[in-house]
Amino acid sequence: MDIEKLKQKILTKMSEKELETKINNIIKENSGLIDEKAAISIIANDLGISMDYDDNEEYGFSIKDIAEGQRNVEITGKIMDISDVREFSRKDGTKGKVRSIIVADNTGSIRLTLWNDKADLVNNLKKGDVVEITNAFSRKWNNKIELNSGSDLTITKIENYDESKYPVVKECYNISELTPNMPATIRGEIIASYDKREFPRKDGTTGRVKSFILKDDTGTIRGTLWDDLAEIEINKGDIVEIKGYVKEGLRGLDINVNTLNILNKGEVAEVPEVNISELPKYKDDIVHVKGRITNISNPRMVKFDDREVEVREIYLMDNTGSVRISFWGNNINALNDITEGDAVKITNCKVKSYNDFEGNEIISLSAQSNSQIIKDDSIGAPKYTENLIKINDIYNLDEKSKNDITTVGRVLTIYDINEFERSDGTTGKVRNIIIEDETGKIRVVLWDKDAELDIKEGDIVKIVHGYAKDNGEFVDLNIGRFGRIIVNPEGVSVKINRKFIKELEEGETAEIRGTVVDYRKQDLILHLCPNCNKRAVLSEGKYICEECGEVEPREVAVATLTVDDGTGNITCKLFGKTVEKITETPMDKLKGANLDILNKLLGEEFIFNGLVNKRLEDLEFSVKSVRKLDLDKEIELLSNL
Template structure:
C-alpha cells in the first residue's frame, strides 16, 4: 500500500491539521500499540475512503476473538508474538514425541497454536513479528483458555502483504499499561512491594515455592510472581527491575508470571516492616497492599460475577476494628478459607489489595481483595475483641448515636406491602417499609430487593446488624446499607409489649393498652393534606387550596380518633393509615364511601393498641402504632399479672 497516496485522499476531505490530530488520537486510544500507518488507515475507514492494495489481500476476516471451543478447520491470520522452540518428550509407550508452539495476536486478542511431532517443522524460518496465515487448525479449551492445535492438514504460511492496522506493535520493552492478557513481554518497573518467599504443596505431593512482587511504572501497576528456583532471587522494595514473563488475567487485575528478572538499579531505601493500619485510614491508600485486624461481623454467601471474558465466584467477609468496617473479597478457591471462620472471630489479615471508590452518596469507600500472597490468622487470645453494642432507637432519633454503624433490636409495629420500582438501568427493584419500636422510640426501616421479600409480620422481632440511619426528609430511616443484614425473631431474643392500665400511663413510654371502644371523634376519616407543606387543605369550588401553596392535588391520609375505656380510665387514641383499615376491617375506598358510618361499627369492640402516650392540649392522648383485637381468654391471664 502507498500510504502517501492514502493521505492525499484523506486531505481531499479534511485539512492537514485535522489529519494529524485524528492520527494522534488513534495512537493514544490504542495505548501506543498502533503505528502511524495503521492510524492513517483507521482514519480513512472512518471517512469512508476505500483502501486499495497493490496485491490482493491474503488475510482472513475471521479474527482471534471469533475462535470458540470445539471448532474444526480454523483459518485465521495473526502476528507471531512468541515462538516456543521444538522440544522432545517421552510417551508412555517409550517412544519420543516433539512439541512446539507459537503465540499469535491480532487487535481482537491473543492465542497459542500447539504443534505436535512432524508439524513442529512448520515453524522453521519463522520469527517473532511475522504475520502468518494458519489453516486447518482445531480449537479446544485448556486451563480456561481457548487455544489452537495442529490437525493433520495444518498449514502455516508467512504473509508478505497484510494490513498492519490489524495487528499489535511488538516492542523490546513495554509500559505496564500496554500489557494484555495471554501476552509475553518485558517491562522496566520499580518494586513497590516485595513479599517473603512462600512454600506450597503441589498436587503430586512435592513442595513448590513462590515470591510475589508489586511492580509499578508511570503508566500503572501489576503483580509479578517468581516461581520455584526463581523465588530465591534477591529483590527488595525500591529496586528498579527488568522483568520478562507471561501476562494473564488474575482475580484482581493483570498478573505477570516471571520468566526472567534482573536488577537495573538497586534501592538505597531502608525497608520498613509492614505496619497494621486502622480501617478508618484505608481510603488514603488506593492501590496499596495493607494489613489490618478486627472482628468478623458478617460472612456473605457465595455469588457469581460475570466478566466480559469469564464468570467467577466470590464471597465477602466484613471486618470491624472499632474505627470502622471494611469488606474483604475472597475470589475463586480463596473462598475455602472462610469455611473455618465464623462471626465474632478476631483476625489478623495481611497483604490485601486495596481499592477505593465513591459510593452513591458521594462518600469515599475502601474495599480489600484477598489473594494468594495475603495471609490470614485467627487470634484466639486477642484482647481487642469488639463486644456487640445495641443502639437504642431513641438515641438514633435524638442524634446521640453514631448513625453510620448501628445494631438495633425492635418489634415490628407496622409491616407495609412490598412495592416495585423501575431502576435507571431498566431493571426492577423492590422496597418494603416496616416500623420498629424498642420502647425508647419508633423508627422506619427500608428493606430493599431480597430483604424486601423476607417474611416479616407485625409483632415479629427484627435485629438489624451493622446497618445505618439517615435523614429522609423530616424523619430518620434505618437501612441495611452495604455492611448490614437483618435477622427475624433471632434465637434467644424476645420483646414483649409492656402492658399498662390507662390510669398508669406515662408520657413518652411506649406500651400496650387493652379496652373497649366507647366513642369516636366526629371528623372525616380522610384528611386532605398539602403535598408540599403538609398543612390541611380546603375544598373551594371543587378545588383543593392550601393557604400557603395555593391550588394543589392533596395527599389523602386515613385518620380516626377513638375513645378507649379499660375500667381504670378513658383515653383518646389517634390512629393513622392502614391501622384505620385494620380497626374498621374496611378498605380505603370503602372508608371514603362510608366515612363516619364506618367508625360507628367499631363501637363496643375489644381491642389491643400498642403505642406511645403524649400530652396534646393538656390532655394525655395515645398515638397508636399497632392494632389487634383482644382475645377474652388471653386477656384474663394478662390482667391477672398486672
C-alpha cells in the same frame, strides 16, 4: 489494488450488512454508472482507509484488524504452534479430523482451526514458518476471535519476508516478549501464591482455580491453574517452568497454565505473628494477627467480570491499632460463631495495601482458605463495650457519633417492600419499619436482604453499628456496610410505656391493651381539602372546602372506636393505614364498605399505640399503630414490667 483486501479493511469498521447497504446506495445514487469496486473505493476514502499499497504487499491486513463475522480473510503470520491431528466421530458414524495452528504478527496472534482435508495443509510446515492464509472466515468462540477454514482456504509458505514484522519463535520466552493469544513456555520465580477456591459450574459440577504471580528479569505475569492443576502446591520463592496460553487480563497479561514444573523449591518461611501497627512492613505477605473484634459486617455480593462472590468483613483491634479483615466465599462460614467483643487469633491473613480518595495508604487483611479464627480470652486487647443508645438520644448526637449507632427497639409499624432499578440494571429492594423504645421512635431503612427479613409488628430488633441520616423532615436509621439487624435477640427486651386506660395522662405517648366495645356510626372515608386539610363537603356532585372552594379531595380512611380494658374506656381515633390494618381491608375496598366491617371488631382485643389528647372534657387516644394481641409477647412484656 486488491479490492478484496480493501474490503476486509472496511469490514473492521462496520458489519458486512452495513457495507452491502452502502455499496448499493452509492451505485444507485450514481445511476449505475459505477461498479462495486468503485463504490468500495469511495467508502474506503470516506473512512480514511489508505489505498496506497502494492498488490503484493506482505503486510496489508494485520491480525489486529480481524473482527467477528468477516469472510475471505487474508493475512500473513508466523506459525507459533501446530497441534496434533485429532480424530472424531460424526453422528452418521463417519470419521473426521481437526487440528489447529496459531499464527502471529507484531499486532497479535490468532488461532486457525483446520477441519478434515484442510488439516493436511500444514503437514509440511513447522513452527517458525511464515505463511499467507487466504479465504478464511472469522468467528467468536469463548469470547475470542478465531479463524475457521472454509472450502477455498489456502495456506502458502512465504520464503522472503521482513523478519521485523513477526515475533521470534523461542523454546522459552521472557515475560516482556509475551503477547496476547500466543502459546509460550516461561520460567521465573513465584513471588505471590493465592489459595485455591472452588466455584459452581453451570452443569452442577464444582471447579477449582488457583492463581500466582510469576517474575523473571523482564517483568511479571499472573498465572492461573485450573482444576487438577490447582492442587499443585506452590509457594513464594519457588522457581518454576510453565507452559500455557497468554491472554489479556484485567490488569495486564495472564497465562492459563497447561503444565507446571517446579525446578527449585523455595524456602517456606514461618508465618509471623505481628501487631496491627506493624502490618505495613509485611505488604503481600502472610501473617497471623490477634485482638478483639469490634465490628462484623453483613454479607454482601461483589461482582467481578467472570463471577459474583459473597464477602463479609470484620474490624480487629489490638493495643496498637485497628484493621479490616475480609472473608470471601466459603471463608465467611468461619464467622458464624463470632460476635463483637470476642478476643481471637486469626491465622494466615494476606496483607494488602490500597490508597483512599485522598491518596492515603490503607492497610487491610484478606483471610485465606486455610485461615482460622481461634477464640482466646487471654489475648490482651482493649476492652469492648457496647454503647447502647436510646432512640430519642439519636436525634441529639453529633455528626461523628451518628455514624456508629447501636440501639434496640420494638417494631411499631412495617411498610411494604418496594423494588427499584439500580444504575447497573439490577433490581434492589427497600423497606421501612418504625421502631420504638420508652423514649421515642425512629424510622429504620432496610435494603435488599434485610428488607426481606421475617419481621413482625411487636418484634424486638437490635440495630448494631447503624448510622443516622438526616433526610430533612425525618432522621432515618440505616444499616450500612458494617451494620446489621438482629430480630428478637435472645435476652433483650424493650421497655414500653404500657398503661391502663385509667392511668393515661394528656400529652403522653403510650400503649394500651383493650377490647373494642363500640364504634361511631360515621362514613369510613373522610374527604379532606388537599390545600388546607379541612373537611370538604359534597354539594351538588362537587366537593367544597369552606376555605378553598371547589377541590379534588384527598381521601382518608377513618374509624372511631370505643376501647375498654377493665379499668376504664377511651375513644380511639384511627386514620389511614391503621384503619386498613385493624379491618384487614385495603383502601379500595373500604371505599365501598359499610359499617358492618366495624361491627366485626366488637369483642376483639388489640394493642393500640398512640398519643393521648383532650377533647372537651374527655381524654381521646390518637392511634399511631395497632396490632392483634399476641399472648406470647404479652407474657414476655409483663415479665419485664
